[in-house]
Amino acid sequence: MLSFIARRLGLLIPTFFGVTLLTFALIRMIPGDPVEVMMGERRVDPIMHAEAMERLGLNKPLYAQYLDYIGQLARGDLGESLRTRESVWSEFLTLFPATVELALAALLFAGSLGLIAGVVAALKRGSLFDHGVMGISLAGYSMPIFWWGLLLIMFFSVGLGWTPVSGRIDLLYDIEPVTGFMLIDSLLSGEEGAFLDALRHLILPAIVLGTIPLAVIARMTRSAMLEVLREDYVRTARAKGLSPARVVFVHGLRNALIPVLTVFGLQVGALLAGAVLTETIFSWPGIGKWLIESIGARDYPVVQNGILLIACLVILVNFVVDILYGLANPRIRHQK
Amino acid sequence: MTAATALDQALLYPSPLQEFWQAFAHNKGALAGLLFMIVLVLCALFAPWLAPFDPSEQFREFMLTPPAWLAGGQWQFLLGTDELGRDLLSRLIHGARLSLLIGLASVVLSLLPGILLGLIAGFFPRLLGPGIMRLMDIMLALPSLLLAVAIVAILGPGLINTIFAIAIVSLPAYVRLTRAAVMGELNRDYVTAARLAGASLPRLMLVTVLPNCMAPLIVQATLSFSAAILDAAALGFLGLGVQPPTPEWGTMLASARDYIERAWWVVTLPGLTILLSVLAINLMGDGLRDALDPKLKNAV
Amino acid sequence: MSLLDIRNLSVRFGDANAVPVVDGLDLSVDKGEVLAIVGESGSGKSVTMLALMGLIDPPGVVSADSLQFDGTDMLRLKGRQRRRIVGKDLAMIFQDPMTALNPSYTVGFQIEEVLRQHLGLKGKAARRRALQLLERVEIPAAESRLDAYPHQLSGGMSQRVAIAMAIAAEPKLLIADEPTTALDVTIQAQIMELLLDLQREQDMGLVLITHDLAVVAETAQRVCVMYAGQAVEVGVVPGLFEAPAHPYTEALLKAIPEHSLGARRLATLPGIVPGRFDRPHGCLLAPRCPYAQSNCQAQRPTLEPQVRGAVRCFYPLNQEVT
Numbered sequence: 001m002l003s004f005i006a007r008r009l010g011l012l013i014p015t016f017f018g019v020t021l022l023t024f025a026l027i028r029m030i031p032g033d034p035v036e037v038m039m040g041e042r043r044v045d046p047i048m049h050a051e052a053m054e055r056l057g058l059n060k061p062l063y064a065q066y067l068d069y070i071g072q073l074a075r076g077d078l079g080e081s082l083r084t085r086e087s088v089w090s091e092f093l094t095l096f097p098a099t100v101e102l103a104l105a106a107l108l109f110a111g112s113l114g115l116i117a118g119v120v121a122a123l124k125r126g127s128l129f130d131h132g133v134m135g136i137s138l139a140g141y142s143m144p145i146f147w148w149g150l151l152l153i154m155f156f157s158v159g160l161g162w163t164p165v166s167g168r169i170d171l172l173y174d175i176e177p178v179t180g181f182m183l184i185d186s187l188l189s190g191e192e193g194a195f196l197d198a199l200r201h202l203i204l205p206a207i208v209l210g211t212i213p214l215a216v217i218a219r220m221t222r223s224a225m226l227e228v229l230r231e232d233y234v235r236t237a238r239a240k241g242l243s244p245a246r247v248v249f250v251h252g253l254r255n256a257l258i259p260v261l262t263v264f265g266l267q268v269g270a271l272l273a274g275a276v277l278t279e280t281i282f283s284w285p286g287i288g289k290w291l292i293e294s295i296g297a298r299d300y301p302v303v304q305n306g307i308l309l310i311a312c313l314v315i316l317v318n319f320v321v322d323i324l325y326g327l328a329n330p331r332i333r334h335q336k
Numbered sequence: 337m338t339a340a341t342a343l344d345q346a347l348l349y350p351s352p353l354q355e356f357w358q359a360f361a362h363n364k365g366a367l368a369g370l371l372f373m374i375v376l377v378l379c380a381l382f383a384p385w386l387a388p389f390d391p392s393e394q395f396r397e398f399m400l401t402p403p404a405w406l407a408g409g410q411w412q413f414l415l416g417t418d419e420l421g422r423d424l425l426s427r428l429i430h431g432a433r434l435s436l437l438i439g440l441a442s443v444v445l446s447l448l449p450g451i452l453l454g455l456i457a458g459f460f461p462r463l464l465g466p467g468i469m470r471l472m473d474i475m476l477a478l479p480s481l482l483l484a485v486a487i488v489a490i491l492g493p494g495l496i497n498t499i500f501a502i503a504i505v506s507l508p509a510y511v512r513l514t515r516a517a518v519m520g521e522l523n524r525d526y527v528t529a530a531r532l533a534g535a536s537l538p539r540l541m542l543v544t545v546l547p548n549c550m551a552p553l554i555v556q557a558t559l560s561f562s563a564a565i566l567d568a569a570a571l572g573f574l575g576l577g578v579q580p581p582t583p584e585w586g587t588m589l590a591s592a593r594d595y596i597e598r599a600w601w602v603v604t605l606p607g608l609t610i611l612l613s614v615l616a617i618n619l620m621g622d623g624l625r626d627a628l629d630p631k632l633k634n635a636v
Numbered sequence: 637m638s639l640l641d642i643r644n645l646s647v648r649f650g651d652a653n654a655v656p657v658v659d660g661l662d663l664s665v666d667k668g669e670v671l672a673i674v675g676e677s678g679s680g681k682s683v684t685m686l687a688l689m690g691l692i693d694p695p696g697v698v699s700a701d702s703l704q705f706d707g708t709d710m711l712r713l714k715g716r717q718r719r720r721i722v723g724k725d726l727a728m729i730f731q732d733p734m735t736a737l738n739p740s741y742t743v744g745f746q747i748e749e750v751l752r753q754h755l756g757l758k759g760k761a762a763r764r765r766a767l768q769l770l771e772r773v774e775i776p777a778a779e780s781r782l783d784a785y786p787h788q789l790s791g792g793m794s795q796r797v798a799i800a801m802a803i804a805a806e807p808k809l810l811i812a813d814e815p816t817t818a819l820d821v822t823i824q825a826q827i828m829e830l831l832l833d834l835q836r837e838q839d840m841g842l843v844l845i846t847h848d849l850a851v852v853a854e855t856a857q858r859v860c861v862m863y864a865g866q867a868v869e870v871g872v873v874p875g876l877f878e879a880p881a882h883p884y885t886e887a888l889l890k891a892i893p894e895h896s897l898g899a900r901r902l903a904t905l906p907g908i909v910p911g912r913f914d915r916p917h918g919c920l921l922a923p924r925c926p927y928a929q930s931n932c933q934a935q936r937p938t939l940e941p942q943v944r945g946a947v948r949c950f951y952p953l954n955q956e957v958t
Contacts, residue, residue, distance in 0.1 A: 018474035142614035147607025232735035241723025273479035295489040
């Protein structure tokens, strides 16, 4: 198992450098003069211009610039935002928990509902329920989630007034950020009603963000389950006289989970992309909204290293999923 | 004599196209999807003649008119008007042009290089393959929409850049699919036979192997077509795609956001159009997959 | 009173008009007896036994006058009651050992599962018993194999594990569905020997589904020959081999290479088993039978007792009493 992890870890390194190359190149592909673009003004004074080029290291050859960039990253220096003059890293750290909270809630929603719906649909293949699950999941899979979010807001927030329209918690509450997770912090604050308020803020964004993963997981669980239930070892399990529940869950679902887990992992990347849209719709103060606002403000250090951080995050999550995959599937684990 | 002809008839194999159509038509959802797509394509082709108004013509006295069947609706504006008094139906019909254009262009722009890179990676598994695949892995490390956002952030918003961004984003899927299919086919005897017969490398790649890898690629092309429409709309919604006043569906939604409390139709209708189009293409894609490549039936 | 007594078993897939895969089958097995069921692929051998185990799923429909096993009618049993017998007194091993074991669990877990389910053994006791079972099926280094996953075992080894699982609760009847077909020739004999050993030792009934007549001749006491879902001949060994009564049995025997020594070509039976759409009105073998007469095309024969067993033929062969 350790050598399995080591092998996977070895694959991470080139991918990481590739991503730095990508973000490095991104910033150099901006059309126009880099200093003018960064300063946001035309015809910069030539002396200041040269000084800026010198300071930013832009007059060095490209490979040296890249090495500088890597060196900065190695020192943990991700630059600072042009807008707020705060370091990119600390901005990321403050906003990140909000995105994680949203993503976890979405995954919880998608995973639990998707697994149940998929398993039941597979067991009742061809039934009305099965057709319903497949139809809804196809629609969910095709859903423009930014529109879906607007619809839900229109119906639940504007129409029925059940849920708030934006943010993580009502401004009435002054919550001390301890863990960064509003649900936990609001509990810790001890303020009456704060937790419920945070929950009401979270529920719509989580549903919106979870919609596509839900559709994918339900479909995948169903087809994986159908495939597994046809396997010889399921027949063996039944021939042992085991109860149907044990056959389905211990012998069936365990093996069906392997492809589902892979899809789950792939969804984490899509989830972060979806977070950009969801956070924009619900004014959720996470890294997705941060990135879009930075793009709008041409805050290039944030764009560059924000993308780098998100990419690293995706790589890391996929790595963890790989490891879990190995845990779930002995055949992979023992592969030489 | 007649008996003999009857027997001959039975022995005739249906042409591949017939066989494909039978399998495809068997799938009701796929047929419905196809029908909707035909309507959409016709809308796109004949938009200037089908649309009752110019999509950017503003009727200032009819701002935010509800759809015709509601109280206060006007029959000249069948689906109502937006915040600037533009006819929603006309804008949606013209929007079909953009969405289909973006979808088509980005699929072509990613399919061709994708196949080429995939073939090269498959045919040179030692020399070039690992490099290409690593590069694709890196591109896959960023979720597609985020990568598209990043590309547009650098290149600047607009129609052409949207197409480019989406094409780049969908490239890795084609490369990986082509490579996997090529690797599978290369060990087959017919490839060895063609090699022994002295087929040149380009011939081996394009004439011998590629046609046998097409099924998954066609399926992927439909899937990425629908993904392109979704991503283009998302970019438009984020203000990074096609810019107003061009009637792009996602862009329309972005400007409709502010009227969510007063005019549900400006929010609902563009989104519904996106959903139905994407759904139709996905249904077609399912049908294609089942008809072309039963092995893929259980893939997502 | 025999251990297993099947009366008029039919299995169809689909509605009542569907062609039965098993058609009015009668079969019995005594305690400690080895019965072989032979026939081509698709003749309904396996489906018969799956029906007995209650492993036929919709759209498959099982009907029978009775499926008596050890004094209970399996057909009348529901869920929980059936599962108390299946896997305990009535066990089965399948054709392909490489897919019959669950890839996600260790060998030990899969054996202990049976012990827990039927014998209530848990923890150390279950593990000790599982180890004994692995040793009994002659798996070397049994202790370490308990923690092995199926993909780490060879085909022969996997089949031994499957056998260990099947005999874990000391069944009264063991059904072996082509237990050696998927294995190397060298392993086949070892596995057969092991099965027969266990059968004698535990005095089990053994139903051996196979199309290997050589194995049948060496191991079985009685044979049931199936063709297109029907039993066409039931007889004892070696009588059936020396003087087959049904033309189909004769054809099967002629197709054994050893019987054709000297002949230039191996004898074959022309044609194929009738499918769903070309099922004859008369005897199912009639279109392929060299002895067929006109009434064979028109009427379907029934299984009639004869000198050495029973045969489903209007004109049985080798009827002279010796």
